[in-house]
Amino acid sequence: MTTLKHNETQHISDEGDCALPHALSLMGEKWSFMILRSAFDDVRHFEGFLNKIGLARNILANRLARLTQGGILARTPCPNDRRKVEYRLTQKGLDLLPAMLALRQWGEKWATGIPSTPVLVDQADRKPIKEITIRSHDDRVLKWQDLCWVDVSQLDIDGETLDIVDEEALVKNIG
Template identity: 40%
Template sequence: MAKQESLTGSECPVARTLEAIGERWCLMIIREAFDDVRRFSEFQKNLGLAKNILAARLKHLVELGVLEICPASDGSAYKEYVLTECGRSVFPIVIAMRQWGERYMFEKGETHSVLLDNELEQTILPLEVRSTQGKKLEPGDCHRRLMVKEEDSA
């Protein structure tokens, strides 16, 4: 099987994002971190992932700046993996994938998890792409253009 070419030098932000965090275990680790999982053993227990694969993915996410290693919050000798600002900014990506999966990956009557607002205990509204004026945008309403990054943008 031919080795896939790296997308890290691509002009496409989607390609670079997939190269960085698009591997399924990376996304599942990030999802667990959103549920306040912080310790290696908790990630392994929840995901059922082999230790060597988990260690490699956690190392990758730390190198990317998605997670950082911190002393355990309970004062023990353990280390914890904590989401950085970069990691927390992945939240809408995970929500978009969750909402797409809820809509298209389950048959009627099939059980699945749902995400609830902590304050109201209600499901969250579907994500929408909007213009700077607030208009809902569809794929045909947008186009791509090459730009040089000068500063961080939200």
């Protein structure tokens, strides 16, 4: 079932305490996001992905196996036609939607300039979703210049400002 053995090239690995490398070990591979997008577009079968994305069969087989192993897709043989196999997004996979949309919106803004079609709309009122943004605890939209990195151990718990001796030092050498 697994066509190629997994990557013997250098891994993006768990250096420091950042979850990004971990996320990228699955989603940072070429085609992973494209497969994900198709899955969100209700593509479920091998040939469907193949036609939609246009990658080599062996690579697709390998990626589907990895995404399945990684818990992003669930693989089930179809009960009514035993030749077919269904790949469906798990909750873990569904939870990648904000990341995928943020990336797509970025592409729209900076690369194509053209609004992508189709767009995601709120089922309730059929109005398009907003741009994905970073929000403060009280829901203000924050930009990079409004933010700074702080070590977890130095976090201001539930609103009380801690007496930190060298607060400046905390914003350096982030992980």
